Amino acid sequence: MGSTPFHISRSRYGPNLRILCAALLIGLVVGALGLFLPVEMAARTIRGKLHADQASGSIVVVAVDDPSVAELGPWPWPRDQIGQIVGKLRAAGAKQIHLDIDLSSPGKPAEDAALEDALRAAKGHVSLSSRLLVDMVAGTQADTRPLPRFTRHATMANTNLWVDRDSKIWAHPYALELATGVMPSLASLLSGVQGNEGAQFPLDYAIDVRSVPVVSARDIAKGRWDSKIVAGRKVIVAQTSTGAEHYFMPGYALVPAAFFHVIAAETLIAGRPIALGWMPPLILAGMIAAIFLTLRNRTHARIVLAGGYGLFLIGPIFLEHHHIFPDIMASLVTMTVVAVVHLYKNLRRAYHVRGTTNSISGLPNLNALRQREEAALGTLVVARIQNFAEITTALPQEYERELVEQITSRFSFGTTGAAIYQADEGIFIWVAQTQNDEMLIEQLNGLHALFRSPVIVSAQLVDVTVTFGLGNDSSRPLMQRVSSALVAADEAAKEGLRCATFDPATLEDAQWKLSLLGRLDQAIERGEIWVAYQPKIDLANDRIIGAEALARWKHPEKGEIFPSQFIVAAERSGRIENLTAHVLDSAVGLAARINRSGYTFSIAVNLSARLLDKPGLIGMVEQTLARHALPAGLLILEVTETTAMASQSESFANLERLSAMGVQLSIDDYGTGLSTLEYLKKIPAGEIKIDRSFVGMLDKSQGDRIMVHSTIQLAHSLGRKVVAEGVENAATLAELRRMQCDFVQGYHTGRPMPAPALINQLPVNARETAA
Template sequence: MTGKPGEAFPIDYAVRLKSLPYVSAGEVLDRRASLDQLRGRDVIIGTNATGIGNRYAVPGQGPSASVFVTALAAETLLDGAPVTYGWWVPFLVAFLTSALLMRVSRTQLVLGMIATLPVCAVGLPLLLESLGRYADIMPALVLMLGAMGHHAWKLHRQTFDERGMVNEVSGQPNLNALRAAGLDSQDGLIAARIHNYAEAATALPSAAEKELVDQIIMRLTLGNGGCKVYQGDEGIFMWLMPAAGINNVGDQLAGLSAIFRSPANVSGRLIDLNIAFGVDADPGRTIQSRMSSALLACQEAQNAGEHWRVYDPTKLEATEWRVSMLGELDAAIDNGEVWVAFQPKLDLLSGEICGAEALVRWTHPEKGPINPEEFITAAERHDRIEKLTDHVLNRAVQVAAKLNSNGQRFDMAVNLSPRLIGHANLKPMVIQTLRRHGLPAERLILEITETAAMSSADAAMQELKDLRSLGLQLSIDDYGTGFSTLDYLKRCPATELKIDRSFVKMLVTSRSDRIMVNSTIELAHSLGEEVVAEGVEDSETLQLLAQMGCDKAQGYLIGRPMPYEALIDYLASYSPAKAA
C-alpha cells in the first residue's frame, strides 16, 4: 500500500462490492461464523447500520455503508496509488478540438470533429481510468457542450441565412444575396424592372411564375455578358457590372431592350414584358443606397418613356428633401411655418376691394420659401391634403369674419383640392369652421379647378350641390384650360367663373384671346354667374375687362399676395383711383 497520510486520491469504483468478503458481528457472537475466516487477513471494522450519515451512493452500485466505501478505497491503494492528472489534460484536448471545429466548414470534417469531440473529452478519461490514471473531465465536458451548442447554432443560422438569400418562388438569388455580394464592390449597379410583372404573373398559372422568371433571367444574362442576376419582388432584377465596362452600358442596355421587345412564351402564352433599366455608377455609397437610386433611375426612365437612365447624384439632395418634406409639413403647420397670404380682388363696377383669395405659403427655417405647388402636390399624392386645407380654411374664415364684423362685404376665396371633393369630412369641416368664427356662408367662396370639376363623378357633383346648399359660393378656377361643355356648365352649381391668367395675359395683343374672354363673360352672365379675371398686371388689360363687363379682377396690378397685417394696411390706404 502506498500513499501519504492526509493525501486525497480517487476511489476505483470498478471494484464490485459483492466481491468483498465480510462477516457480521452478530454471526461472530452467535458462533455462526468461525474466526478462522479472518485469520491472516486485513480486517476493517465498521457499522453497517442504515442511519443517516452512514450510507453513500456508490457509482453503478447504489447506496452502501461507509465501511464498504472504505474497503473500496483500501482495494484501490492495494493496486497502487492512483496517478491524477487533474482537469487540464482533457480540457486541453477538448479546447484544441473545439478550436479546430470552429474553423472548419466542410460537412464531412465537421461531422468528424463532432464525433471526435466527445471521444476525446469522455472516452480518453475512461481509458486512462482503466489504467489507474484519473482526470477531472467536468470542465472539458462543459467546454465540449458549449462548443457543440455554438456550432449547432452557427449551422442553423447559416441554413437560415442561405434560405433568406434565395427567392422562394423561383429559387434564384435575391436582393439579400446582392447586398452581401456588393458590400465592398466597386462595380456598377444595374436595375431592371418589369413594370407589368404583377399583371403578367397574375395571368399565369401559379406554377408558371418560376418559368416566367427563368426566361427573364435567361434574357438578362444573355445580354449582360453573363453577370449574375439577382431577383427582387414585383419584377425587380439587378446585377453588378464590372467597372471596366460601365462606359459601354448604353450599348448593353439598348441590346437588352431589343431582346425584350419579343414577347416571352410561358406555358403556351405570349407575355409582353414592359421593361426599363436604371444605372448607378457611383461606388462611393453603400450598396443599399445604390440599389435604391438605381430603382429610382428605373422609374424615371419608365415615366419618361425611355429604355434606361443613369442616376444623377446631383439629385440626391432634392430627393432627400422630397422624402422628408411630408414628414416636416405637419409640424410646419403646427409651429406656424405654414401661413396664409391674401391677394385682393377688385370689383370692376364699384372700384372697391371686394374680397381676397387665401393662398397657402411655407417659409422653411433653413430652405426659405417653399414652392406651394411642390408641397401641395405632394400632400395631395400622399393623402395629407385634408390637414393642410383645414389649416388654410380656418385662417381664411377667421380673417374674413374680422373684416366683415364692421358691416362691410368682404368675400374670402379658398382653393379646394380635387382629392377632397366627395370626401366625407369636407362638408362637416366647412360647417364647423363657419360656425367657429361666425362668418355668414355667403361670404365664403370655394374654388375648384375646371379639370377637377369636370372629372367629378355624380356623387362628387352632388357634394358640390350640398355645399352650395349651405349658402356659400362655388367658383370654377383656371377656366379655359379644360374642356368644359355647355351641359357641364349647366349642371355644375357654380356661382362664378374664374378666367385663367394665360388668356388674360394676352388680352391686349391677341384678338382670339379677346374673343374667348368676351364670349366667356357673356356665357357666364347668361347662366347667372359672375366672372373673375386673374393675372391682371396692367391698366390697359383692366380697362378692356371693364369694357367687356367682367365683374372682378385679381392680379399684381391690384395687389400681390400679402400677410394679414399687410392686407389690413392695404385696405386702410386703398382708394379706387389706384386701380384706374
C-alpha cells in the first residue's frame, strides 16, 4: 500500500507536471538569457519611484558644470587651479576629496608641482581616479593611473562604470582587478563598504539623484559659496558639463557619470544590498504554479494564481525598501505560461465531445479509442477487473469514481504515460508502444503484483482481481483487437495466469497449434531450440559469476516462439524432460568450457515441477555433469517456490539426493507462494531468488522494499544466498546493494544472450578458452 498515494498523484497530475516543467524551463531560459531585461529594469524603476528615498547628504558633488567652464575656461583646468580648489575644500573641513581628473600624463611643471603640494598638504585625505581601458579591437587593456608624484600623496579608486546591453547602468563593482592589484571602486571607497573583487551590487535608483548636494566649482574658485556645505562630508570634484560622459539613469534620462558613483556609494551607505537574482523567485513561482495546477477547486486555484501575481508585483516594493533586489520577470513568465496553457487545456476540455468520456470516472471511453485508431500501432493491453461487477454492486454509486481512480493509478505504473481507456464492466485498455514483448509481460507482472494489496475506497479495503490480455497484431482493426485481447484476459483468468496473448496467427494456423509438440522434438534435433544466457552478477565485486540458462525457439517460418507457449505445452504433455535435458546439456557444456580456463563460473537451469518426482532425474543430472566434467557444485537447479513448498515424498527425496550430490538448489520466484520459515529450513536450497514482481517495484513501493530487505536478512540468517531477478534500472540496483543482496540478474545488468555474447563479457583468458 505504500506506493499507492504516490501513484495517484502521478496519474492525476502527470500532464500538469509536464506543463509545470515546460513553464519552468521557459523561465530558466528567460532568467539565464535576460530576455526581458528592459522590462525587468523598467519595473524596478517604477517601484523605485513608489518609495523614493533622499540621499544621505554625506557626499557632495563639486560640479565642473557649463557655467564653470564658461567662466573659468575649458576643462581640464590648470592643475595649480585644481590644487587651489583642493586647498579651499580642505580648509572648509571636507572629510575626503576625490578628484575625478585624468592625471596620467605630465602637465606644466609648475602646475604639477602646485597640485602635488596641495595633495601633500591634504595628508592622505584626497583620492584619485584610475580607470581600466579596453581596446575592443586589439583585445588589450590599459590602466590609466595618475603619475607617481601624485599617487604617493593620495588614495586610489577605480571609476569604471559597467554599462549593460540596454545602455543603462544597473550594477556596480565593489573592486576591480588591475595590473597593479585589486583596487576598490570609488563607491566602495566613499561608503567604506568593502566587497570581493569582481563582485557587483545593484544600484538603488529609488534614491533621488536630485537630492545629492551639489556646489558649482566656479563658486568655490571665486569664493561665492557657503563652506558649511562640505564641512565633515566627502566630496567628488568632477566634470558635469556638456562635454562630460553622460549615461541614461532610469527616470532621469541623461545624467553625468559622476552621479552614478554617488548613487552607488549612497546605495552602500543605506545598507549592503542583496542581489536576490531570478532563481529564488523562480523557485517560488514554481511552487505557486504547482499549487495552482494541483488544486481541483477552480476558485481556490484562481485565488492562488492571483495571489502569486500580487506577490511578485507588490512584494519587490517592500524587498527593495530593505535593500533586497529580486528579478521577477522569469517568475512572471513561468506563471503566465502555466496560466495560459492551463486555460487552453480547459477550453479544449470544455469543447471535447462528451461521448468520448466515461460519465462516472471521466476517463476516455471506447469512442475516444476509436477516434485514435490510426495511432494505435503498438501492443494493445486489456486489463479485466474480474470482480468489478461484484465490487460496484457492494459499493454506493458515488464511490465508483474513487474506485476507478485507485485502479488506474496503479495501472499507470506500467503504462509509461499511455492513455488509459475505460469500457464497461471493469475493462481498461491502453496501447503499449513497445516492440519488446518480454519486457511488456514483465511490466504487467509488476502491475499484477501491485493488486496483491487491496485498494482503499471510502476507508474500505477492497480486493481487486485483475488479468491482462494482449493483442499485438497491429494489422487488424482496433476494435477487433480489443475483443481478441479481452478474450485473452478471460482465458488467463480461467488458466490461473496473470496475462495471456491473443495470437491471430495461431488461430489461422490450427495445424501448427495441433502439431506444436511434435515440432518441438524436431526443433531440438534441428538446433532450432537454442539456449540464451542471462548473466548473474556478484554485487560484492561486480563480477559475472554465472548465468541462468533459458530456452529459446526460433522457428524458420514462424520466427521467435514465446517460451510461455512451448514450455507450458511441453509440461502439460509430459515432454518437458527432453527439453530440459537439451538445455541442461548445453548449459553444463558451456560452464565446463569456461571453468577449464580457471575462471569459476556457475550455471543455473530451471527444473520443472513435472520432473521433480521422476526417477530418472538424478541419473540425467549425474550423466550430464560427468559427460562435461563439471563439478556438481557449479550447477544450480532452480525450482519454483510453489513447487518446493508442495514437494513431498519422492519429490522431496530427489531434492535431498541432488543436494547430497553437491548440486546447488535455488528457490525461484520467492515471495509469490505461501512462504514459511518452516519450509525454508526444510528445503535443502542454498539460494533464494526473489521474484521480479517485488524487485521491479523496489524503487516505488515501500512495502516491496520492506519485503525484499526482510527476505535478504532472513536468508542470510539461515546461511542462504539471495538473488534478485528483474533488476531493470540503476536505482533498483543501488537499493539492492544497500540491502547487501548477494547476486542480481536483469535487463540493467545483462539481457539474455547467446553463448558467444556471454563469453565476450568474460575476462580475456576465460574468453579464449571457452571460445
